[in-house]
Amino acid sequence: MTDKYLIEPDVGFIKEVIGLGGDTLKKCFQCATCSVACPISPDTKPFPRKEMIAASWGLKDRLVGNLDIWLCHHCGDCTTMCPRGAKPGEVLGAVRSYAIADYAVPKSVGKAVNDPKKLPILMGIPVVIFIVLGLITGLLDFSPSLGEHGIAHSQFFSTWLVDMIFVPLAIWVVVIFALGLKRFIADIHENAVLEGKTEKKELDLFGFIKAIPSILPTILKHDKFSECSENKDRATAHLMVFWSFVGLFIVTNIFFVVLYVFQQHGPYSQLNPVKWLANVAGVALIIGSALMIKNRLAKKDQTSTYKDWYLLGLVFGLGVTGVLTQATRLAGMAGVTYVIYFIHLIFVFNLFAFLPFSKLAHLVYRTVAMAYNEYSGRQ
Amino acid sequence: MTEDKATPANGSILVVGGGISGLTTALEAAEVGYEVFLVEKNPYLGGRVAQLNQYFPKLCPPTCGLEINFRRIKDNPKIKVLTQAEVEKVDGTPGSYDVSVKLSPRYVNENCTCCGDCAEVCETEVSSEFNFGMNSTKGAYLPFEMAFPTRYVISPQIIGTDDAKKCQEACKYDAVELDMEAKSLNLKVGAIVWATGWEPYDAAKIDNLGFGQYPNIITNMMMERLAAPNGPTKGKITRPSDNKEPESVAFVQCAGSRDENYLPYCSYICCMASLKQATYIRERYPDAKVYVFYIDVRAPGQRYEKFYQKIKEDENVFLIKGKVAEVSEDAGTGNITVVAENAVTGEKIKQTVEMAVLATGMEPTTATVKLPADLKYNEDGFIINDFEKGGMFAAGCANKPSDVVSANQNATGMALKAIQTLVRK
Numbered sequence: 001m002t003d004k005y006l007i008e009p010d011v012g013f014i015k016e017v018i019g020l021g022g023d024t025l026k027k028c029f030q031c032a033t034c035s036v037a038c039p040i041s042p043d044t045k046p047f048p049r050k051e052m053i054a055a056s057w058g059l060k061d062r063l064v065g066n067l068d069i070w071l072c073h074h075c076g077d078c079t080t081m082c083p084r085g086a087k088p089g090e091v092l093g094a095v096r097s098y099a100i101a102d103y104a105v106p107k108s109v110g111k112a113v114n115d116p117k118k119l120p121i122l123m124g125i126p127v128v129i130f131i132v133l134g135l136i137t138g139l140l141d142f143s144p145s146l147g148e149h150g151i152a153h154s155q156f157f158s159t160w161l162v163d164m165i166f167v168p169l170a171i172w173v174v175v176i177f178a179l180g181l182k183r184f185i186a187d188i189h190e191n192a193v194l195e196g197k198t199e200k201k202e203l204d205l206f207g208f209i210k211a212i213p214s215i216l217p218t219i220l221k222h223d224k225f226s227e228c229s230e231n232k233d234r235a236t237a238h239l240m241v242f243w244s245f246v247g248l249f250i251v252t253n254i255f256f257v258v259l260y261v262f263q264q265h266g267p268y269s270q271l272n273p274v275k276w277l278a279n280v281a282g283v284a285l286i287i288g289s290a291l292m293i294k295n296r297l298a299k300k301d302q303t304s305t306y307k308d309w310y311l312l313g314l315v316f317g318l319g320v321t322g323v324l325t326q327a328t329r330l331a332g333m334a335g336v337t338y339v340i341y342f343i344h345l346i347f348v349f350n351l352f353a354f355l356p357f358s359k360l361a362h363l364v365y366r367t368v369a370m371a372y373n374e375y376s377g378r379q
Numbered sequence: 380m381t382e383d384k385a386t387p388a389n390g391s392i393l394v395v396g397g398g399i400s401g402l403t404t405a406l407e408a409a410e411v412g413y414e415v416f417l418v419e420k421n422p423y424l425g426g427r428v429a430q431l432n433q434y435f436p437k438l439c440p441p442t443c444g445l446e447i448n449f450r451r452i453k454d455n456p457k458i459k460v461l462t463q464a465e466v467e468k469v470d471g472t473p474g475s476y477d478v479s480v481k482l483s484p485r486y487v488n489e490n491c492t493c494c495g496d497c498a499e500v501c502e503t504e505v506s507s508e509f510n511f512g513m514n515s516t517k518g519a520y521l522p523f524e525m526a527f528p529t530r531y532v533i534s535p536q537i538i539g540t541d542d543a544k545k546c547q548e549a550c551k552y553d554a555v556e557l558d559m560e561a562k563s564l565n566l567k568v569g570a571i572v573w574a575t576g577w578e579p580y581d582a583a584k585i586d587n588l589g590f591g592q593y594p595n596i597i598t599n600m601m602m603e604r605l606a607a608p609n610g611p612t613k614g615k616i617t618r619p620s621d622n623k624e625p626e627s628v629a630f631v632q633c634a635g636s637r638d639e640n641y642l643p644y645c646s647y648i649c650c651m652a653s654l655k656q657a658t659y660i661r662e663r664y665p666d667a668k669v670y671v672f673y674i675d676v677r678a679p680g681q682r683y684e685k686f687y688q689k690i691k692e693d694e695n696v697f698l699i700k701g702k703v704a705e706v707s708e709d710a711g712t713g714n715i716t717v718v719a720e721n722a723v724t725g726e727k728i729k730q731t732v733e734m735a736v737l738a739t740g741m742e743p744t745t746a747t748v749k750l751p752a753d754l755k756y757n758e759d760g761f762i763i764n765d766f767e768k769g770g771m772f773a774a775g776c777a778n779k780p781s782d783v784v785s786a787n788q789n790a791t792g793m794a795l796k797a798i799q800t801l802v803r804k
Contacts, residue, residue: 031633031674035720035727036704037587043727046720081587081704083638195725 009058013098017055020114021305022094028052028086034078039227040071044379045197047071048078048088055091064099065187067197070362070369072096075228075235079301090303097307097359103180104356113357116306126165126349130342134161144338151329154265156338157345163256169352176356177364184365188372198376211375212367219367234295240288241315247281267329279326285319311359318347390569390801391416392794393478395466395750398426399783400775400790401574402448407794409457413801416566417452418464418480423526424449426576427776430509432606432614434783435655436686440608442525444783449527462528467563469571469752473770473800478566484559486533486543491554493521493529497546505534507611510604513619514611519546519555523609533557570770570797573750573762574790577741577776580635580642588634588737593708594620595715596735598634599652606659616663618734620713625667625733628660629717631703632673636740644759646740647780650677653738654690661693669696670730672703672719699728706735741780764793772796 017025030053035046047068054062063069072092079089101110112118134140134157144155189203218224222242225235254274258264268275293312296304321344328337355361390413394405397419405417423429428441452458463483470477487497497519504515509522518537521529533555537543547555579600582590589596595618597605608614618625630653635641650673657669676698678687690696701719708715715735720727746760752771755763762773774793775786 029637029674030722031637031702032700032720032722033702033704036702036718041727043729045725046727049720049722050725081640083633083640083702085639 007057007059010060011058013060014055014058016098017091017094020094020097020307021303022055022087022091023303024085024087025052025055025091025094026086027084028056028082028088029084031083033081033083034088037078037081038072039075039077039229040073040224042071042197042373042378045195048092050195051092051095052086052088055095062191062195063095064102065184065191066195067188067192067369067372069095069099070366071373073225073228074231075225076230076299076302077228080230087301087303093303094305096362096365097305100357100359100361100365103184103365104176104361105179109354110357113310113354114307116310119310122350122354123346125353126346129165129349130157130161130345133165137161137164139164142338146334151332151334151337152265152267153325153329153338153341157341159259159265162345165349166352169349173352173355177361180356181364181368185368185372188369192372192376192378197378200376204375208372208375212371215367215370215374218370224370231295231299234292237288237291237295240284241292244281244285244288244319247277248285251278251281267326279323282319282323282326285315286323289316289319307359314347314351314358318344318351321347390414390474391567392797392801393418393466393476393566393568393571394574395571396426396574396576396775396777397421397424397460397462398574398576398775399428399444399448400576400777400786401426401572402445402452403787403790404572404574404774404794404797405458406448406451406455407791408797409455410451411798413457413798415458416480416568417458417460418466419460419462420465421522422463422485422530422532423522423528424452424460424462425527427600428783429523429526430600430603430607432603432608432610432659433655435651436682438655438658445527446525449525452527460528461564464564467751469750469771473768474569474803476568476571476770478568478571480564480566482562482564483535484556484561485530486538486555486557486559487519487531488554488556488559489530490552491530491550492552493531494551495521495531496549496551497531497533497555500545500549501537501542502545503537503540503542505536510611511598511601513601513604518542530554570772570800571752572772572774572790572793572797573745573752573754573777574774574793575744575750575762575777577743577780578747580646580739580742582634582737582739585635585641585737585739587704587706588631589706589708589715589735590634590737593706593713593715594618595708595713595733596706596737598737598739599630599649599656600739602656602659602736603652606656616659618713623733624664625660626664627668627670627732627734629703629715629730629732629735630656630669630671630738631706631717631735632671632676632738633702634737634739636738637674642740642742642759644740644780645677647677647679648782649738649740651683651686651782653736654678654687656736657690657693657696661695667695668732669693670717670732671696671698672701672717673698674702675700699730701728703735741776743777745777766796769796770800 032049035041035049041047069092074089074093076089079087104110139158139161192198222235222239321340325341325344392408392413393416394401395418405415409415425445431441464480467481468479498517501517501519503518505518506512507514507516518534521531543557582598604610605612605616636646660667660669678684700722703717703719705718714731714733716729716731718729743760757763762777764772772793774790
């Protein structure tokens, strides 16, 4: 590191961060209360004080590839104690959102995800794909006959059609994340070396990967999240949503294997333990995301922007349409249930296709950042 | 022009508050010939300055300024001093105000010679407000050695007890009057200067700094009293928990100041006060380490800057850029650990010290209790001077946080404003 550091402010970056919910960042006067207030900030190069000045000066390179913005769990303790109302928690949230868009290619998709005007297009994409592909392949039947056990959604929207769309979609998500992570990991390492967060000059990828299992229990139990005092209620809601997704992921995989290996179609009986898991997870997803929405509405000092509502809306919508799909099927309302199922699939598509571009991408970046921090040997 | 000079001043000026600003206003106005009523709610004059050990940056004791002022008051028949007095009501307009003042009984008349016999026989002790409750005095007491008026006070707490009677019997000069009653007084004045001063911000309100929770965390005003020769420890700086001479002291700057959650403004004096108090420690304990945690050191003006530079040269004084946001106590030793991020190095510091001093800010007295007059306040409770309307003015810390020098300059200016009100009438 040279003694002189030429500051090249990126004014456009400052403006974007302000637009993404960091509108208070210029109020910071660098007292460093936040770095102490934060219950999860490390002793070596703590955050978020240094991130606040970097944001204020438009030092984009010091922020976008900075692992600390991901170590932050946005609990809000720093924002509460901030003597200036500069809301460091909100600023880091805005920077994260910028970073997600920066690492996910194509960038135009990232822009669209953060732009409320593009919402109809994003929602429209799956509608077009479903209908066009369904009509071409004939796998979408608008007036299906009843199956042997009554209504079955696969009669309407064939599982072949679902998987024909969602399997490539999963691959697309993995590829985009892989491309983003390649750059991300290199960047956070470079930044950590530059800022003196680690002694390890060369990145040992194997050592880094070995650090991943050690942070999994922390993530699964939300240990870091519950160290926060200000927003304890958020930890519970987040934990519910997190475990619902884990549950639904397991259910989907079992369903997939059973379908293709054992050739058994759904819907499953309500007595089937897999069904129990699905139902519990579905209900938890609705309750968890509803709590999140409620908390957000109640917190007046928390900045909520479109990116927050977009994701919360998707998750809540996903849960509600999922549970309603089943409920209307059991009620024998064939027409209604097919429509709701169709909407449900649109939500699923949006959540997955734009996962690397939306706020939900934190599940990958935060995990990687936590693992890197573990690997770095920082105090 | 020469004739004008001889014109006797007409109308009188009321100065509310007998601290350094009020004293200055009263004297400046009186010494050009105006009649002044100086109203003070305490039984003594001198206000916050009287509680200080030393002024910055010259490090001379407040006796310096106060003694001269008391002398000037004594010599000036134009000033009427009313202690234990509070303004109850103000009616009227610039040039003609009717003011009612309530006088609380002192229970000691002007016969008092300060012999101290009353205190001798009094058994009850009352907490000393002058020393921020760090010790207690007898129920009959002299506020401090150079208190003016130089007269004992009997605490209302012992009125009606045997102790009070004993005091009366002990007095050889018939100075103790237990049947003294509260009185009301009506004054006709042309102008009023409010020099109602400030209160040290209640440090217990700052929930992360442990004041009131850990005994070895004190405030800067308490430090003044500890260092003052007439303080509770006779000038020996020891920590409250075990009276140990501290080998290390941390100063926590902006304790409540420049903080939207407490006092949003800069209190102006606390940086200089802590730098000054660093000299108290260093002078007494040559090996003691002093840590000053700050957001930025505000030492305005050339003289203060020079003082700051001098402190910086001391290798036992460590100035750390970073606000203390967390404190804890070691239950065994009573030591305090303060936590801050050093914003220069980007490392979190956990500094354990034997005592911590919170540089709490100034809150105008009028932040909590509004005055019984038609005045405008800013959102922090300081009085806004409405020169357009005139007649009533705020001087010193009633108007804005300031050091003694600026308070005096401001007070002199307000004396002139008051005089102008009378002349233009």
